[in-house]
Structures are given as C-alpha cells and as structure tokens.
Amino acid sequence: MAVTLRDVAALAGVSPRSVSNVVNDFRYVSPAMQAKVRAALDELDYKPNLLARGLRQGRTGTIALLLPEITVAYFSELAHEIVERASQLGITVMIDETSGAPNRELALLEVAMRSSWVDGVLLSTLGLNGAALAGVKSDVPVVLLGERTAKSALDHVGIDNVRASRDAVQHLIDSGRHRIAAIGGSHAPSDMTSRLRLKGYRAALRAAGLPTEDYLYARTPKYRRGDAAVAVRALLAHPEPPDALFCFSDELAIGSLRELYEQGLRVPSDISVVGFDDIEESRFTTPSLTSISPDKHQIASTALETLMARIAGSDLRPRALQVGYQLLARESSTRQ
C-alpha cells in the first residue's frame, strides 16, 4: 500500500500533524524536526495522496480542458500551448475529448464541473449551443475558447474572426482575384465561427465593390480535410468557377489543395487558396498554405489567467477577451 503521513510520523516518532507541517513548509518548524521528518520522508519515499488533500482543501490544482476532437491539429496545438503554460503555473491539465456529440459534451461538462474533480474548466465547443450551455449549473468557473455561443454569461477568449476573415479576403483581392469562394461551416445555429468568418468575407467583397454571389459559398459538415472535396467540386462545376478559395480552416484548405490537384488545377497559378488556423502542417504542403494565424500562445495565457482569477474569486462581470492574429502569406496565394 501507499505510504501515508501516519507511517512517516510513526517512523520519525512525531505526530502526523508535524509531518504535514514539514511537507507544507509551515512557518514554525525546528531544524531538528525538519531533519528527523525529512529523513523519514526520504526513507519511505512518501508522496501525498492528492485525493485526500483535494477533499480537505477544496482545491485540486487541476483544470479540465474540453475539446471537440483532439485529432484536429488546431485543437492539439492549442492544447499543447495550454499544457505548457499551465505547467509553469503549477497546474495540471486534464484534457478530455467531447467528440462533438452534444450529449457526451454535456455529460463531460457536468462531471467536470460538478464533481469537485477540477478547479475550473476551459471549454472549446463547436457543437454545444448557448441554450444547452446556459442550462448547466456550474460549481466551478468556466472560460470559453473560441467564439461565444449566444449570450452565455461566461468569459471567453478568441480572436476577431470578422476582421481576420476580411484581411484574408482582402489579401486575395490585392493579389488580383475577383471571384473568391468561401468554404466551411454548417447550418447549425451553434456554428458561430462560420457565421463570423462569412461576415468578414462578405464585408471584404463589398468594400472592394465585388458582388457577393450565393453560389460562391459552399458549406461543409465539419472542418476537416475530407469535408472539402465535395464543396470544391461543386464550386468548380459552376459556369463561372472561382479563382480563389477562402477556407474557414487549414484542414479544409488542405483538403481543397488535394481536390484541386486531382482536378488538374494548379495553385496558385490557376487558383489561390487561403486557410485559417495556421496549423504546423500548412508550412509543409505543396504549395505551402497562406493562413490566418491566431496567437495560440496568447490565447493560452489569457485563458489561463482569466480562469485562475475566477478560481481565486474574481467577481468581475463576464468579459470577451480578444487576442491578436497574423496573416501569413505563403505560396498558395502568391503568384510565382
């Protein structure tokens, strides 16, 4: 069995409470006590039982990070940044995958938020709409990553999707493209992300005096590589096919590159492609992919600091925090 405070106390010939004092660097501990207890601690190789400590203190030092799909590169890169930052702060992150299934998402959320298991929750959700979210009573603070769905009364951290999308499309216009298509997003009312990116896309077209044709927007069930092919084929089948694609995720853009290749089109000479997220993969595609790069590092820092403040008891009203982004122009939108 595991070694407990009591075992250490017995060996050192002191009270369990004194051992606890040493372990926790209590102020008044004599050097003699220090020495005795440390020796016993080392000899038995004591490790505190974090369950018991958590139960007693009401804090576990652990937060949950709930992601829709961990295999989506954007999420895994974000997770990495968060784990990295959290470990600097001495916090353990419990990553959990909700698989998009809303019931599973809710179930996990309930467990995470109500079972005293974690001190707080970072929630990145696509599938969950505001109404469902509002129905969850939370005992622990929650910070949303990405877009706020509806009017949930939670902090959230993200970038300005509208402006970033406008920049991306503007970049295509500047490079001489006129018939720019947008790809990505579903009809689901909870898909706030695609709504905002579509808004930015249209704003850029209008600002340049270009028409916003309905046929130039192709929806996709999700944001993954495999979802792009159908959309691209539909766009290319039109009598006036696009000369540029603005994809709402890098994965969609990469799926599009593949489909364009199969259709015999060359990027960027025949058609430009721009993505969103700047996942690492995009630097290695042929051609390399132009993308909007959200500052993931800053998202992680900001989200964690906000969550920590809430856990410490901050009582400000919910805030919408925006972090920076960059447009990274690479080969896929740069004529050679």
Added chain:
Amino acid sequence: MAVTLRDVAALAGVSPRSVSNVVNDFRYVSPAMQAKVRAALDELDYKPNLLARGLRQGRTGTIALLLPEITVAYFSELAHEIVERASQLGITVMIDETSGAPNRELALLEVAMRSSWVDGVLLSTLGLNGAALAGVKSDVPVVLLGERTAKSALDHVGIDNVRASRDAVQHLIDSGRHRIAAIGGSHAPSDMTSRLRLKGYRAALRAAGLPTEDYLYARTPKYRRGDAAVAVRALLAHPEPPDALFCFSDELAIGSLRELYEQGLRVPSDISVVGFDDIEESRFTTPSLTSISPDKHQIASTALETLMARIAGSDLRPRALQVGYQLLARESSTRQ
C-alpha cells in the same frame, strides 16, 4: 457550495447512509425510500463528490495517458482511439503531455503513479530509457505503448516494427528501387523504435541482395516534419543519391516531400517515399503518401484491456502484445 449526501438526507428526512444506498443501487431499498430519496436527489440536483468517493474506495475510474507531444498526429490519433474505447468502458482518460523532457516525464509519471489520482497509466515514451523507468516504483499498473525500452518489467503493446519496416522496404524494392535511404532516429540509446525499424530496413536490403551502405541512413533529432529537410539535403548531395526514401514516421516523410519539391525532384517518378504511422494527413498530401498503418484501434483496445486486467488484480507475468498493421500503397511509391 456543492450538495452533499447529508443535504439530501436532511431534505428527505432519512440518514445519509440511505441516500448513499439509493445512489449506489444497494440491494435492499424499499420503494418508499427510493421515491423519497430520488425526489430529494432531483430537487437538489445532487452530484457525488468524486474525490471523496475515490478516497473511500481507493479507485477513481480514471487512467492517465502520458504522451510525449500531443501535437504529433500519431499520438493524437492514438489518444482519440483510447479515449473512445475508454468511454465505452466507463473510464475517464486524463491525457497529459510530457514534452519529451525526461525530467518532466519522470515527474509526471511519479505524480500520476503515486498520488492515487489514477487507477492506472498508459505510457507512450520516446525519451525515457529503461533504467530511469525501472527506478520508478509504481503503486498503480502501467502499460507501455510502442516499443519496450530495455528490460522494464511492464506489459507493452505495439506492432512488429522489424517486420513492418521490412515490408515497407520490400515494397520499394518490388517497385524497382535499388538505392533506398532510411531517415529518422537519434543516437539516444532509449530510441528503440528507430533501432528496430533500421533493423527491418537492413534485413529487407540483405534479403534482396542489396548492399546496406552507411551513407544511406540519415539520423534526425526527432520525428517531426521540420527534422527531415537537413537529412534529405545530405542524402541528395551524395554522388550516388537514393531513388527511394523510407522515413521512420509520416511526419518525416511529409517534411521530405516538401524538401524534394524544393529541390525540384518529382515524387514518385524521380524518387519514391514511404512513411510510417499512417496519419490522416498522409491521405491528402500531393502525392498521397504510402505508409505503414499500425492498427491504432486495436492498440487502444488491447492496451486498455490489459491495463484493466492489471487494475483488477491480474498477476500474470509481463507480456509483450503485438497487434496488426497494414502497408498502404499510395501515390508516393507508385509509378504513374
């Protein structure tokens, strides 16, 4: 504050223990008690405190999955399979990133294994060598994913790396390649994976009566996309450059594709490329990537079942479990 058994008991006018009985479906509970307690449970929206339960029962229903880097697609895909399977078994997975840093890896391992936080650990390690591992006393069962490092007395689940590598190289030989290079792996003694794959590579060459030239093996610091460029440049600079690359990971293969493109070589007409891991990305590269595809689904199932058996108290001696793989021939090794 959170609702406890006591609160529910007070409302229902029964003892806390009776509430516990209802919550845990104890055998002898009268319908009247059932009704009373359920009503109170619903009214207060009771959720059990999992810390207290875990402390009392000595089981938490949670396992840890320790990965070197979550942004490596192979690991995130494996994590996905494991989370999926575990949730069917009613187990929560706590994914944690060790970042390869051996001290961090050890620290996390210690915490995970000694703090009663989790019932078991799935450990996928590259950086940690057998000696260090042997030094960790584990209070909970551990199952290794991937290659066993040295002679640690732990179960491990993986594929037959030697045979898989031989198959991959044989495939290149069959398609008419003679000067086949291998890319990937470091000098670290703990890098068992590259050692086994190199062994299979050489076995295939010997079996075909081809020489195994030293200059045709290029090491890389890690297995990521960005690590391939230097290796590829070195290989191409040789007076007799290779006509095929066998990369020890898909990410390396993808980095190689990129570098070959920059060097003006065409795949597969000028040079073939084969990877290892079959990450999703490999189906979308141009050209799509031939790869060894370990059965990740089966790895997840086998690893979880083995771990569960250990947790339940199985006392068999450590086993090396091998699961299947497939060679998926795609464009990067198929002359058009």
Added chain:
DNA sequence: CAACTTCCTTGCATCGTGGTAATGACGGGC
C-alpha cells in the same frame, strides 16, 4: 517573579463517501 509574547508541537475535528455490522421490523414455521 508574574504576565506576556514568540516559537514549536500536537490532538481533535472535518472534508464527503461507503464498508461493516448492529438494530429493527416483519412474517413464517414449529
């Protein structure tokens, strides 16, 4: 020298559950 402060150590209670076993209630068999 009493009264008080400062330093160190410890006992007790408690966090929220669930295991163990005692207590009661009830009905059936003799």
Added chain:
DNA sequence: GCCCGTCATTACCACGATGCAAGGAAGTTG
C-alpha cells in the same frame, strides 16, 4: 408464543490529509 431468516435502515468509523486552536517550552518585559 418463540426462534429464525429476510429485508430495510441506520450508527459508527475510516479513507488521508489539513484547519484550528490548545498546550507547552523558552525567552522577554515590567
């Protein structure tokens, strides 16, 4: 009417840690 088995509920405590405050030793002050 008594004993016993089955069913239902409960009291008590332990899981392993820490908050609280009491208690004692040592030193300081008036």
